[in-house]
Amino acid sequence: MRVFLDDMILRRGSFRLSASGLFSEGVHLVTGPVGSGKSTLALALAGAFRPDAGHIVKEGIGSSTLALPFPEYHVTGETLEREAASWGLPPVPVLEAAGLRGRGGEDPISCSQGELKRLVLSCILARNWDLLILDEPYSLLDCTWKATLSGMLGERRRGITVLLTHEDENLPRVDEIWEIQAGRLVSLGKVPGAITRWSRPPGYIRAALEAGALPGNITPDDARDAVCRTQG
Amino acid sequence: MIRITGLSHRVLGIQDLSLPAGRVAAIGPNGGGKTTLLRLLAGIDLPARGEILIDGLPPRSREVGWVGENPGQTILFRRVFDEIASPLRFRNDPCPLVADRVKAVSRELGIMDLLERGTGDLSAGEKAKVALGAALAAGPDILILDETDSNLDQESTGAVEDLIRRASCSHVIQATQRMDLAAQADHLLFLEGGRVLHSGSPTAVFAALSGTPFSPPSRVWCR
Numbered sequence: 001m002r003v004f005l006d007d008m009i010l011r012r013g014s015f016r017l018s019a020s021g022l023f024s025e026g027v028h029l030v031t032g033p034v035g036s037g038k039s040t041l042a043l044a045l046a047g048a049f050r051p052d053a054g055h056i057v058k059e060g061i062g063s064s065t066l067a068l069p070f071p072e073y074h075v076t077g078e079t080l081e082r083e084a085a086s087w088g089l090p091p092v093p094v095l096e097a098a099g100l101r102g103r104g105g106e107d108p109i110s111c112s113q114g115e116l117k118r119l120v121l122s123c124i125l126a127r128n129w130d131l132l133i134l135d136e137p138y139s140l141l142d143c144t145w146k147a148t149l150s151g152m153l154g155e156r157r158r159g160i161t162v163l164l165t166h167e168d169e170n171l172p173r174v175d176e177i178w179e180i181q182a183g184r185l186v187s188l189g190k191v192p193g194a195i196t197r198w199s200r201p202p203g204y205i206r207a208a209l210e211a212g213a214l215p216g217n218i219t220p221d222d223a224r225d226a227v228c229r230t231q232g
Numbered sequence: 233m234i235r236i237t238g239l240s241h242r243v244l245g246i247q248d249l250s251l252p253a254g255r256v257a258a259i260g261p262n263g264g265g266k267t268t269l270l271r272l273l274a275g276i277d278l279p280a281r282g283e284i285l286i287d288g289l290p291p292r293s294r295e296v297g298w299v300g301e302n303p304g305q306t307i308l309f310r311r312v313f314d315e316i317a318s319p320l321r322f323r324n325d326p327c328p329l330v331a332d333r334v335k336a337v338s339r340e341l342g343i344m345d346l347l348e349r350g351t352g353d354l355s356a357g358e359k360a361k362v363a364l365g366a367a368l369a370a371g372p373d374i375l376i377l378d379e380t381d382s383n384l385d386q387e388s389t390g391a392v393e394d395l396i397r398r399a400s401c402s403h404v405i406q407a408t409q410r411m412d413l414a415a416q417a418d419h420l421l422f423l424e425g426g427r428v429l430h431s432g433s434p435t436a437v438f439a440a441l442s443g444t445p446f447s448p449p450s451r452v453w454c455r
Contacts, residue, residue, distance in 0.1 A: 013349065013350070013353050033357075033387060033388070034355060034356075034358060034360075034361070034383075034384055034385050034388045035354070035355045035357060035358045036355075037355075038355070039355050039356065040355075069356050070302045070356070072302070111263065112262050112263045112266075112267055113267070113301045113302065113379075114261075114262025114263060115262050115263045117262075118262065136383075138382075139356075139379075139382040139383060140262070140379065140382055140409075141262065142260070142261045142262045142409050142445075143446055144261060144445045145262065146409070146445075147445060166357070166384070166385035166386070168386050169410065169411075169412075169449070200385075200386070200387075202386070203386070203449070204449065224454070228454035231454055
């Protein structure tokens with residue numbers, strides 16, 4: 001199972017993003033500043049449009065999905081339970097997982113954006129996708145659910161997960177880090193080595209590095225453990 | 233001073249709450265009533281029961297700048313320049329003044345390069361900056377930001393915070409999931425289940441929330 005970016009170029013007006021590289025099984029973090037092209041790359045990986053040059057080659061991918069940053073764009077059901085059912089899932093456990101127990105009859109529009117995002121992410125993560133593309137999954141979630149999501153992503157054992165985000169307070173365990181730098185997608189390699197090559201790490205990782213500690217991975221716990229080990 | 237009395241609207245119930253001028257941050261779990269409160273303070277919705285007065289006046293009689301959770305939903309115009317200019321044009325400001333003001337706000341937000349771009353081609357973060365530019369262009373008394381920072385990276389959040397500090401709004405009310413930002417507010421609200429469970433200085437509210445995920449990041453890592 002792999003996704004190969006073969007000298008791919010994406011253009012939108014004056015914007016241009018080039019990418020070459022291989023997404024193999026595991027969790028891949030793609031970071032970059034606002035407007036660097038994370039969402040454009042996510043849409044291209046999902047097959048929403050073709051690259052302007054080069055190719056995206058998918059091998060062994062039987063199922064794939066894209067989680068959009070704003071959950072309302074996913075909603076098709078008139079009630080929360082119908083929304084869960086529209087994903088082919090039993091509503092009760094999904095609503096339970098989303099922290100929305102007993103609210104199956106409510107109109108999705110009556111929910112807060114954060115609640116709706118929890119529902120959509122719970123629906124998506126309830127299935128085992130070969131290729132799972134998550135565009136800013138942390139936005140709109142409260143602190144508790146950010147930690148829950150990181151735990152769920154860190155437990156994904158199979159398939160390719162591409163996590164595109166500027167989240168800087170609560171990242172999951174990942175296998176590889178990519179960064180969009182000046183219009184080019186650059187692989188920083190596997191963690192932990194990639195962490196030292198990261199030009200814009202989140203504050204807690206930067207603090208660990210400045211304290212002379214190299215975290216084993218990129219969760220806040222990894223950063224804390226590394227610092228504590230350094231300090232004996 | 234913002235004064236809320238006998239308020240009941242959707243999930244939200246607030247009997248009596250006073251908020252000082254300056255920066256107020258609202259935090260709490262998803263679905264706790266933050267957006268409902270912000271929409272009432274902005275005058276977008278009217279309360280089913282109760283009253284909100286901002287410096288003695290109802291929200292709809294004040295100049296309010298608003299940036300919602302999904303800034304793409306409030307963008308009206310196809311070109312970024314026109315979007316930021318819209319509140320000034322709606323009140324018939326002269327064209328040269330509109331152009332100067334749009335450029336000044338855009339320069340401060342670091343989005344001069346976006347002015348001729350189509351609003352439909354922007355990323356979520358860029359849309360958030362454009363929406364903030366439109367909100368600030370008319371020099372609002374009250375600025376309301378509903379988790380705007382959730383669409384922004386660290387660097388952009390810092391630039392936006394600097395700009396908000398420099399803007400001469402008497403009230404800035406900001407819902408956020410970033411506890412480091414909440415800690416910088418003058419006053420902090422914690423809402424859960426439609427109720428204000430804590431209201432006070434960030435130090436006092438975070439002390440009451442100690443041990444929960446709603447705590448500012450700590451640099452004291454090893455015990």
